[in-house]
Amino acid sequence: MLAGVMTFVGLSIILQVIRIQTSPEADTFRAWAAQNAEAVQTYYPERGLIYDRNGHLLAGNKTVYEIGVDLKNVQDKQAVAKAVGTELGLNPDDLYNLMAKPPSNLAYLILANYVDADKALALQQLKNTTDQQTPSGEQSSLSGLIFTPHPQRTYPEGALASNVIGFVSREGRGYFGIEEKYNDLLAGAPIQVKVPVDPNKAADIPQVPNGTTLILTLNRDLQAATEQILDDSLTKYGATGGTIVIMDPRNGEILAMASTPRMDLNQFWNYQTIYDNASEYNPAVSMPYEPGSVLKILTMAAALDNHTVTPATTFLDTGAYLIGGVTIRNWNDQAWGLQDMLGCIQNSLNVCMAWVASQMGSQNYYRYMNRFGLGHATGIDLADEAAGRLKVPGDTDWYPADLGTNAFGQGVATTPIQIMMAASAIANNGRMVTPHVLYALVRNNRQFNVPAQYAGSPISTNTAQILDQMLATSLQNEASQALIPNYKMAGKTGTAQIPVVGGYDPTLTNASFIGWGPVDDPRFMIYVWLEQPSVSIWGSETAAPVFAQAAQKAILLLNVPPDNIRSQVAMP
């Protein structure tokens, strides 16, 4: 009998199990289980970091908090509004009204976002204390407050290299500079993923990778020094703005790129109060201008390489040259008499250069300018690069006179980085380098270095070396303010009148200087551009001494020994 009872009980249990599994309610329970099998979770992967070439952090991430309330669990809206308002400096009445009349169908309300960790943790501590003081079984007056940490972009160096780095908006998108150019690599945008709740499926938890870390070619200390030099020069020479770029002409690595104005990247919302348009953010790559006499080095390079002239070729400068119906005159409206090509460069003679270009012919001249990259973007890895403008025969707005004016840098628009790329061919034995700001990528604990890219050889090695010496000699001969003791430098000044409606303003100029050194083993190339200096309009008196200051800093920070020391090391 006992066996029968036990058997009956066992069979009943089994039947009941089968009945439950096959009942109509079972489908409902299975649907509930499936619904709750996964939870939607928001992941905030860290945006990749940005370092300078020596490992100094330029852009990182910090934890900020989103303060919200679960409207179903809020017991005392007044208390919550007062606590949040007091700790975060917000208006408690506004917060209360927000909770009292929330938008329809909202169960969760955000009271504040991007709250600094110290303030958020203080508020969290207040909530914890309140919870502990609440009798067991009751909900505290601050119940319903929810703290969600997430990363926010931060820039420990403030405004340093702001023109190059760019910034990240609250939506996680990069604007300008490196942040925009490499936005997809840096990533870090929040994503929503379905995560299994079942602990037996813990292995299925998605691993959301962080963004790629970037190492830039910038030297932080040289960048800071360059920015200081630029700021001081604007004050000293009364310029309205300026740019200084320092590049390694052997491989195109940008060591420093300073422009004005700059902004604290941690307060990126001030962008519109500082800049009128996007091209002002980084004039070194985005703002083409008529470079003036610095472009003469390219004209001379082309003429030498094309065998139109040699360094010994002479020209009788009468102070005027007629080309295409336009009379070209020198910077001082004077005649300079018999000059060789060194004299033409040293004295920066517009008449001579126009003659040289006309001797080359428009086809040859513009072929070389095209090979130097004028009128084309350099491809530098920064956002919003401008291509400038080089009018060529065949364009509806090209006239024969342009051959003469382009020869000395008028009627053509270039950016500083374009001139630097072109001039790198002279400094680098004929081999032109592509400027770049990215040194390496770091991902999955592996570093990938970016190799140098070469943009062709517009001139021969022999031409480059000849012109290199000519430019060094011309600086020495005129005792240029660009010279620095114990180092042989090569370079060229530029003073370009600024075009206005109907012609050029004789009182306003863009003063420029491009130079590099040491000549026998160039470690740096520096471009200086001062906009509308008021103390003196001439590049030789404003941009040239700024070049010297920047060069002295570069020598110190890049550890470049003087010429006599390097020659001893080079001797076998």
Add this chain to the structure above:
Amino acid sequence: MIRTIHGIHYAYKQAPWRVQRQWISTFLLIVLGLAMIAALYLDVSARAALTGRDIQNLSANIIAIQQSNADLETRIAELTSNHAMETRALALNYQPVQANQVQFIIVPGYIAPQPANLVAAPLLQPSAPTIRPEFTQSLLNWFDQRLRTPISVSTLGISQ
């Protein structure tokens, strides 16, 4: 003959209560075996669930620690920023060096510092899966796989 067979059968037939006891014993043994297997399964499942929970908690901890690391790295960067270092240097009466104050000396074999390499050491890459199938399969799946796997000569240890 039939009477002899019946006689022998009756002589060796067990008492009914003995037969009952045998049947009950057998049944109980089967139930006991099933109970032991069920208990073992529950024990393993419970431990797997607990471990899964630990993994979930550790995943959340990893994220929190990563955020903490980022905060600390940012803090260090702020404390060693160019502006901060310059301020501290000036406060300690350091002066910016001028080019004419620097003396270069030739050091044979000197290697100039190279740009940063942020990767300290390569991660160990295991050449084979580190989790054996016995730890990821259910008991039934494991049995099924073992039954399906052909018996190899090497498994039997037979040498030729």
